[in-house]
Amino acid sequence: MATVIPDSTPEQDSGQRIARRSLHDEVVERLRDLIVEGELEPGKRVPERVLCERFGISRTPLREALKVLASEGLVELLPNRGAVVAPLTVVELDEIIEVMVALEGLAGLLAASRMSDAGIVEVKALHYEMLACHARADLHSYFKLNQAIHLAIIEGAGNATLVQTYGALNGRIRRFRYMANLSGARWDHAVAEHEEILAALTRRDSALLSRLLSDHLRNKYQHLKQAYEAEAQAAE
């Protein structure tokens, strides 16, 4: 995450050209999106020239952005041979999840005691919105609300470093979320887990919330991993 103190330029996303705030920071975000959304494929070279033209910028800010993304682990820099989108092996995926499970646990522990009542109410609202999406089988909105709930809980831990650390890891695996295609049973189960999570948060049961969040991520990952391995196999 680029620690740039943003100036107060408003978020006018109307133009496709880059103009607002520091250029390189904008480019970092754009590139990250391209990678997360899969437009830049893992293992493939990041075409400097093409992207420069596409963004209407010179190579300097683009290269700065690549360095930042490399430090986040999203791309790999090969000396004198440019940048490639970091491919994520199953081993790395396992590693990242292992760490994230611990961080979710920490978030639960802290959020249960530190989150404001208003925060809990907000999570509750998001939860019910998410249930609505489940009922409508609106997977895309469900994912977004799901992410929003987890983010709200992590932010509720009142630890900006935790938010940042979790976010960096989440960024590396987020692109796989695009593949996860919840089957009916698994989806129902996930929703049931969320019910428990909400209940534990409402009761401010630290130990339970911690455990539930960790388990939930582990379970989610089981599914994600199966989908990934299936895809990886299919890709051969």
Added chain:
Amino acid sequence: MATVIPDSTPEQDSGQRIARRSLHDEVVERLRDLIVEGELEPGKRVPERVLCERFGISRTPLREALKVLASEGLVELLPNRGAVVAPLTVVELDEIIEVMVALEGLAGLLAASRMSDAGIVEVKALHYEMLACHARADLHSYFKLNQAIHLAIIEGAGNATLVQTYGALNGRIRRFRYMANLSGARWDHAVAEHEEILAALTRRDSALLSRLLSDHLRNKYQHLKQAYEAEAQAAE
């Protein structure tokens, strides 16, 4: 951490000029050292021009390095006003330790079951070397061995992402270690904790090792924090 695949250039640190591997990556390391060692003071501006001359490089690689360090949280980029060494507030220190405690706990959990016998033997050797330093009251060497032990355990968890994540956070607080001046009683206590840690690791007691490592870091931090707050107060 800059994810650069290093080429096989040997680590010849003889000359003060930068020549080996990708320049920007070298600069990142050098700048990090300057910050960690306190030569660049927190809150102060990072003088681009001066550092360029000092390193004998142009502004481009230096600026790239600053972007990377910003993403690590070591510096803050102020748009149009350059970079400053990120000052670490007590609140941020608290946050970082909170996350690191969780990561140490995870490391203990994993290392107890995954570490090789050879790895445990190595930790044991480091441990006794450290005891020797304690006996000789050689604080500097003690610190180095202490760090080596913790690193060995964290690496013993067999999770590169954990190593990297922990390392990034550790980098942000390492400069404070330079202040920590272990009092006799506290030092003895720390050594006693290390004895317990080694015993738990030898017995491969996951739960215990996890708890001990977390507690140990928390305790260490108590001391560190007091020293920091005393210093901060004295600085006024």
Added chain:
DNA sequence: GCATTGAATTTTGCATTCAAAATGCTAGCA
């Protein structure tokens, strides 16, 4: 004497340029 304004200087952000490395292509040879 102090605050304010505005010009000179410095610093920053990005584009451009240049040299070195890597890549691709062609031709020559077995």
Added chain:
DNA sequence: TGCTAGCATTTTGAATGCAAAATTCAATGC
């Protein structure tokens, strides 16, 4: 036909150049 050497092209890494923003500082007015 297949392989390799050598050249041309492209791409990368870093230096330099240039315009805009910020800072400094002195002169002016109060």
